[in-house]
Amino acid sequence: MRKSISTRSFFITTVFVILFIYACTKGGGGNNPPPNPCSGVTVSVSGTTTNPSAPGAANGSISVTASGGSGFTFSINGGAFQASGNFPNLGAGSYTITAKNGNGCTGSGSFTLTDPNPCAGVTITVTGTTVNPTMGSSNGSITASASGGAGGFTFSLNGGTFQASGAFNNLAAGSYTVTAKDANGCIGSNTFNLVAINPCAGVTITVTGTTVNPTAPGATNGSITASASGGAGGFTFNLNGGTFQASGTFSNLGAGNYTVTARDANGCTGTNSFTLTAPNPCAGITITVSNAVTNNTPCQAANGIITVTPGGGTGPYTFSLNGGGFQVSNTFSNLAPSTYSVAAKDANGCTGTNNATINNLPEGPLFAAVRTVLQNNCVSCHNNTISEGGMNWTVDCNIVQFKDRIKARAVDGNPSPMPPSGLMPASERQKITDWINAGGRFTD
Numbered sequence: 001m002r003k004s005i006s007t008r009s010f011f012i013t014t015v016f017v018i019l020f021i022y023a024c025t026k027g028g029g030g031n032n033p034p035p036n037p038c039s040g041v042t043v044s045v046s047g048t049t050t051n052p053s054a055p056g057a058a059n060g061s062i063s064v065t066a067s068g069g070s071g072f073t074f075s076i077n078g079g080a081f082q083a084s085g086n087f088p089n090l091g092a093g094s095y096t097i098t099a100k101n102g103n104g105c106t107g108s109g110s111f112t113l114t115d116p117n118p119c120a121g122v123t124i125t126v127t128g129t130t131v132n133p134t135m136g137s138s139n140g141s142i143t144a145s146a147s148g149g150a151g152g153f154t155f156s157l158n159g160g161t162f163q164a165s166g167a168f169n170n171l172a173a174g175s176y177t178v179t180a181k182d183a184n185g186c187i188g189s190n191t192f193n194l195v196a197i198n199p200c201a202g203v204t205i206t207v208t209g210t211t212v213n214p215t216a217p218g219a220t221n222g223s224i225t226a227s228a229s230g231g232a233g234g235f236t237f238n239l240n241g242g243t244f245q246a247s248g249t250f251s252n253l254g255a256g257n258y259t260v261t262a263r264d265a266n267g268c269t270g271t272n273s274f275t276l277t278a279p280n281p282c283a284g285i286t287i288t289v290s291n292a293v294t295n296n297t298p299c300q301a302a303n304g305i306i307t308v309t310p311g312g313g314t315g316p317y318t319f320s321l322n323g324g325g326f327q328v329s330n331t332f333s334n335l336a337p338s339t340y341s342v343a344a345k346d347a348n349g350c351t352g353t354n355n356a357t358i359n360n361l362p363e364g365p366l367f368a369a370v371r372t373v374l375q376n377n378c379v380s381c382h383n384n385t386i387s388e389g390g391m392n393w394t395v396d397c398n399i400v401q402f403k404d405r406i407k408a409r410a411v412d413g414n415p416s417p418m419p420p421s422g423l424m425p426a427s428e429r430q431k432i433t434d435w436i437n438a439g440g441r442f443t444d
C-alpha cells in the first residue's frame with residue numbers, strides 16, 4: 001500500500017516538470033507572453049457615401065479612411081482586402097467596410113446607400129369624365145386619365161386592382177376614388193361623384209280617356225279607354241293600382257270612381273280619375289206616399305197612428321218617420337199630435353215623402369156634459385187657486401184621470417158626498433154615471 005502511493009507521486013511530479021519545460025520553450029525562454037500588437041489600438045473607419053443616382057442604379061459609392069495605425073487595407077462586406085478605401089459601383093443597400101492596419105488590427109464601419117425617391121416632387125394628376133347612372137341602375141361610368149410622373153399609368157377604382165384602362169363602367173350612384181400609378185409606382189388620385197339621374201324630373205305624363213257608363217244600376221258593363229301622352233312613350237296602364245297592362249282599356253266596370261295610371265318606358269307615371277255613373281233608377285219615377293191617420297185621444301198615452309200606402313215605385317218598400325231609420329212596417333203607432341214627415345223607399349232606393357198630421361180627437365158629448373156638471377157644482381172649491389183635496393176640475397184631463405173619485409164622491413156619496421152640502425140631483429149624477437159607463441174618456 002505504501003509503495004502504491006509513492007508510485008503515484010512520482011507520476012504527478014513528472015507531468016509538472018514536462019509542462020514547465022514546455023512553457024519555457026514556448027515563451028521564448030522568458031517568464032511573460034509576448035505583447036498583443038492590437039491591445040489598446042482602436043481602428044476606426046469613417047467615410048462619405050454617394051447614393052445611386054436613380055432607383056436600381058449601381059453607381060453609388062463609399063469612400064473611407066481609417067485611423068488607428070498605418071498601412072491600411074479595406075474590405076467591403078467581408079470581401080478581399082484592397083489598398084483603396086474607395087468602393088464604387090454600388091447599388092442601394094447596407095455595407096460594412098473593414099479596415100486592417102499593418103499589424104493586422106481591424107475595425108469596421110457601416111454605411112447605407114439609398115435610392116432616390118422616384119416620386120419626390122412628382123405629382124400625378126387624375127382627371128376624368130363621368131356618366132351619371134339613371135336612378136336605380138348601375139349604368140354610370142368614369143373615364144379617367146392621368147398626367148405627370150413617368151407615364152405608363154395604370155388605374156384602380158376604390159383601392160381595387162390596377163388595370164391598364166382608366167374606364168370604369170357599370171357604376172351605381174356614389175362617390176368613387178380613382179387612383180393612377182405611373183411606371184415608378186408614383187400615385188395620384190381623384191374623387192368622382194356619380195349622381196342618380198331621375199328620368200322623370202320635369203316629365204309630365206298626361207292621362208286622358210273616355211268612359212262608357214254601366215247601362216243599368218248595379219250592372220258592370222261600363223268601361224274606360226285611357227291614353228297617355230308625354231314622357232318617353234311606350235305606355236302601360238293600370239286601374240286603381242293594379243297590374244300594368246299594355247292596353248289602356250278597362251272593361252266590365254260598375255259605377256264608381258276609378259284611377260288610371262299610365263307609365264312610360266322610363267317608369268314615369270301620370271294618373272287621372274274617371275267616374276262611371278249608373279243610370280239613375282229613379283229617373284222618371286215618383287214615389288207617392290199617402291198616409292191614413294188615426295188621431296190621438298187626449299188625456300192618455302199618445303195613441304195616434306199613421307198608416308202609409310206607397311206607390312209609383314218597385315216594391316218592397318220601407319218607411320221612415322221624420323228622417324229616422326227605414327222600417328219594413330208601414331205603420332207608425334203611439335204618436336202624439338204633430339205633423340210628421342213620412343218617407344217611403346222602394347226596392348231601387350227611390351224615395352217619396354208626404355206629411356201627415358195627427359190631431360187630438362174632439363171631446364165627446366158625455367164628457368162635455370160631465371164637465372158642465374162639475375163647472376156648475378164643484379169648481380168653486382176645486383180650481384186653479386183652491387183645489388180642495390188636491391183636485392182642480394178646471395183641467396179637462398183631471399176629470400178623466402180622477403173619474404173614479406168623482407163617481408165615489410159625487411154619485412155614491414162615499415165616504416161623504418160632494419159637494420159637502422149634499423149630493424146633486426139624480427139627473428146630474430146620472431150624467432156622470434153615463435159617461436163612465438161609456439168608457440170615461442175625453443172622447444166619450
Ligand code: HEC
Nearest residue numbers: 374377378380381388389391405406409410416418419420
Ligand atoms: C164647498 C166646497 C166643495 C164643493 C162645492 C165640492 N167639494 Fe170636493 N172637496 C171639498 C173639500 C173640503 C175636500 C177635502 C175633504 C174631503 O176629501 O172630504 C174635497 C175633496 C174632494 C175630492 C178628493 C177626495 C177623494 O175622495 O178623492 C174629490 C174627488 C172631490 N172633492 C170631488 C168633488 C166633486 C165631484 C164636486 C162636485 C160635484 C165637489 N167635490 C164639490 C170641498 C168641496
